[in-house]
Amino acid sequence: MLLIACPWCGPRDEAEFHYGPEAHHDHPADPALLSDEEWGRYLFFHDNTHGPRAERCCHSAGCRRWFHTVRDTAHHEILAVHRIGEPKPETA
Amino acid sequence: MTAESVPRHSPLAHAAEHFRTVTRLSGGALRLAEVPYLTQLTVRAEPGGPAVPGAERALGLRLPAEPNTLTRHGSRTALWMGPDEWLVLAPPEEAGGLEDRLREALADEESAAVADVSGQRTTVLVGGPASQELLARGCALDLHPRAFRGGCAQTTLAHAPVVLVARGAQKPGFWVLVRSSYAGHLGAWLLDAATEYTSVLVREW
Numbered sequence: 001m002l003l004i005a006c007p008w009c010g011p012r013d014e015a016e017f018h019y020g021p022e023a024h025h026d027h028p029a030d031p032a033l034l035s036d037e038e039w040g041r042y043l044f045f046h047d048n049t050h051g052p053r054a055e056r057c058c059h060s061a062g063c064r065r066w067f068h069t070v071r072d073t074a075h076h077e078i079l080a081v082h083r084i085g086e087p088k089p090e091t092a
Numbered sequence: 093m094t095a096e097s098v099p100r101h102s103p104l105a106h107a108a109e110h111f112r113t114v115t116r117l118s119g120g121a122l123r124l125a126e127v128p129y130l131t132q133l134t135v136r137a138e139p140g141g142p143a144v145p146g147a148e149r150a151l152g153l154r155l156p157a158e159p160n161t162l163t164r165h166g167s168r169t170a171l172w173m174g175p176d177e178w179l180v181l182a183p184p185e186e187a188g189g190l191e192d193r194l195r196e197a198l199a200d201e202e203s204a205a206v207a208d209v210s211g212q213r214t215t216v217l218v219g220g221p222a223s224q225e226l227l228a229r230g231c232a233l234d235l236h237p238r239a240f241r242g243g244c245a246q247t248t249l250a251h252a253p254v255v256l257v258a259r260g261a262q263k264p265g266f267w268v269l270v271r272s273s274y275a276g277h278l279g280a281w282l283l284d285a286a287t288e289y290t291s292v293l294v295r296e297w
Binding site for chain 2: 008010013015065
């Protein structure tokens with residue numbers, strides 16, 4: 001069981017959270033201007049990271065806010081959390 | 093005018109007798125009871141923004157800025173629910189009046205909102221010296237006053253989403269705010285978990 005530190009509520013049980021997709025993979029400002037290949041790349045191509053990966057996370061059973069975590073995909077350690085709009089923290 | 097009035101019915105009305113029985117059989121360790129029909133208002137506003145002072149004046153209490161904290165004044169309580177969201181609890185008879193005063197105070201604000209959510213949840217009083225231990229059977233949070241300093245939290249209890257509100261230093265126990273549709277489940281779970289303190293299974297309705 002993971003303890004995830006919500007930026008507002010502090011450490012909570014992972015069962016209180018909803019997992020979101022890869023963070024900083026932003027929706028294109030105007031999808032109509034993209035070619036099919038560019039749109040396909042946005043929709044279907046993601047980094048299949050082995051190691052630290054920024055992900056979205058929602059504290060759905062708590063404050064119901066979305067935020068970002070940096071999770072090591074190899075062993076699930078949560079290396080950092082940051083709020084939406086904040087830059088991804090350095091996790092050496 | 094032909095207005096039909098539907099009698100009010102609280103989600104745990106059917107459990108009241110069982111709650112009383114558990115309270116009696118626990119010999120003072122526990123007190124279970126529904127606190128029905130509390131006025132509940134959701135207030136949304138930018139923290140520290142221009143709408144907050146007006147809302148606070150209308151409510152007669154400060155809106156807590158720190159996560160998972162609460163403020164009380166008289167019979168009113170404001171719970172932190174999110175960075176820009178509060179839940180105000182007040183006695184049932186304040187329904188309408190308090191909401192109108194808040195609406196008036198926030199009328200000129202563009203980024204503030206108030207909504208009456210009284211029907212969304214009911215409240216269960218879990219009191220007595222064993223209350224913390226009882227809730228710990230279904231809740232991952234540390235509810236000891238040393239750890240649960242803010243006095244309120246949104247979490248899950250027996251898998252049901254709840255808002256836990258500590259009653260304060262003088263009165264051991266909690267208010268458990270639970271959505272109406274989960275109330276039956278939570279009531280049954282509380283009665284089952286209370287078996288330890290009653291030595292009799294008080295359940296089934």
